[in-house]
Amino acid sequence: MPSALYFRAMRCSFTILLLLMAMGLCGCQKALFPKDAPRTQYETYDRTRSHLTPLEEPDVFGNPQPALRARLSPPE
Numbered sequence: 001m002p003s004a005l006y007f008r009a010m011r012c013s014f015t016i017l018l019l020l021m022a023m024g025l026c027g028c029q030k031a032l033f034p035k036d037a038p039r040t041q042y043e044t045y046d047r048t049r050s051h052l053t054p055l056e057e058p059d060v061f062g063n064p065q066p067a068l069r070a071r072l073s074p075p076e
Contacts, residue, residue: 038044057067
């Protein structure tokens with residue numbers, strides 16, 4: 001006959017399993033910060049004046065990399 005300790009361990013593991021399943025289901029929501037949303041007030045300012053700076057540019061091999069030179073240079 002199983003002891004009370006066995007039932008307590010089974011109930012604890014079942015509770016942990018239910019919590020992990022609930023966390024997995026809650027994690028499948030929409031993104032908190034969408035890619036098309038402005039990240040800073042400066043980006044919002046640039047968008048309203050149609051002066052968008054590219055976020056990525058291709059390198060010599062065609063792989064995308066951050067467009068640091070375009071983003072950090074002073075406005076024209």
